[in-house]
Amino acid sequence: MPLNTPGDGSGQVLFTLSWILLVEQALNGLQFGLMLFLLAAGLTLVFGIMDMINLAHGSLYMLGAFFASALVEATGSFVAGVLLAVPATALAGMLLERALLRTLYARDHLSQVLATFALILILNELVRIVWGSDRPLAMPAALSGPVELLPGLYYSSYRLLIIGVGFAVALLLHWLVARTRLGMWVRAGASNREMALAMGVDIGMLFTFVFGLGAALCAVAGALLSPLLAVQVGMGENILIVAFVVIVIGGIGSIRGAFVGALLVGAIDTLGRTLLPIAFSAFLPPQFASAAGPAIASISIYLLMAVVLFFRPQGLFQARGQG
């Protein structure tokens, strides 16, 4: 993601600006983490409840972004376009589940990997045929400027909007899963699928619903992140792996785990990207410091996952097998 690097400022300037930079990057990390959570929440539910490895989850994120781009253009309004893209992507996800993925639940993980990998190829090409390889999606003009949060601290108002929406959706999801009957079924399914089935939960409908919910969350993340990143074919592949890292760190099937994991990964990735080059420049030549920082930030999230798996193989929050 594009970050406001401190330019070619001398050590003096860096030092005086450092607390602003820190707050700014912490907010960026929060913003990225919340969007990761939206992706990871759907993935962890599909994985936890249906025991299904869905590599095509990233394709739904891409689909959401393309829907948003096309609908924003068609309606002329950013809000209307994004709000329409969410049900459109949810519908696409549910159709996919009904038509195809449903037949894969009973199969082994390898078959699921092969089938959903095939789906990535198919969806990528279909999007390319319909819309081309990339599309524009600009942030709304009203939000393109910065706001002054504290004296001297300017922050992108669009990113603030993302943080707000991210928290709102997370709360909504929490309410849905923890407080409603539907959520109770979802938790029962994640905890023990056979038992939930035996207790009369309509697993078929539940699976379709969960899949649609996951797709809708993907669309929110895809639509909101796209003005900062880019709407292009293949955008889902890399973020998919990061989302997998999040759910493994958090514990598969656990929404709470996905939330904690996503914020952790978002913070480490974003802060590492900015702060490590500065830290390295203290004792390394600058061209090396600027290259090593982002690399080590990227590596550190995988390192975190490896360490978590080593000490807590079930992830930070265990969902399966708990009441």
Add this chain to the structure above:
Amino acid sequence: MMREPNVKAWLGPLLAAVFAIALPLALRAFGQVFYVSFASQVLIYALAATSLNLVLGYGGMVSFGHAAFVGAGAYVASLLLHAGVDSAWIAWPAAMAVAAAIALATGAISLRTRGVYFIMITLAFAQMLFYLANSIKAWGGDEGLTLARRPALGFGVDLADELSFYYVALAILAAALYALHRLAGSRFGHAVVAMRENETRAEGVGLPVFRTRLACFVIGGAVGGLAGALLACHGKYVSPNVLHWTQSGTLMIMVILGGVGRLWGGVLGAVALLGLERFLADFRIGWLAALVPNYAQHTSLAVGVVLLAAVLFAPRGLAGWRRARDG
């Protein structure tokens, strides 16, 4: 115990060998030398997929990070050549050794986990190498390294010649397949399969599960490294893309498509996947062109549909499908 020589069992490999030996000669006769180079690439991917099949298919260890070993081999061979080491006899064994060392270190950690967690931790290690290769300027960073030439093999074999390279790759693949065949029939191979089928029971009869699995993982990694070295020498190019997770995914797809835990699984998968891509991109299919004029630009759509059909209709891979029809 002596076994009757089984003509039927040898007929398939024999026909495959005759076909593989004759193929480049026929291609050259028709002036299609480009396809000899493509065929070499298929052989190299077949080698990489076969090495993964040992780990994934025979050993039941679903590694989602095999690109780490292929990529490590590719980088070692490239960097040695870049540093002026011309001999393939140094570069290729070195690639295998480094890949084996990485497999030993990562395997020792990964094999303490099971199931999905093993999948993710192997992926994690491969991703670490991917970002490492991206960041090191001396290795070409994200642009990679272009090699001036292929290494020298000696014995009058010129690897720059496409035909010679093809036969070298073919010989290596044949040796690997024979080794895998012998390995599968050995005490070690039976132990590895027993652990896949029932780990608790294997442990119960006193097999050293962790050590045996680690050995299997390291052998797979080493052969993967050799495939990587060949890949870099063949294309005279290496970049972090060889370490990207989609590369691990592609190798996994080849194994699943070809047949998990079957001797020819990796080869069949590589031939089918790469062959299909190449076929759709290069040959004009009349009725399809009439329907969709620019279909050649969207070959991965067709590849995706074929893969999906393979999952739905040939659940045990191409090798398993053939057997199911025979039996």
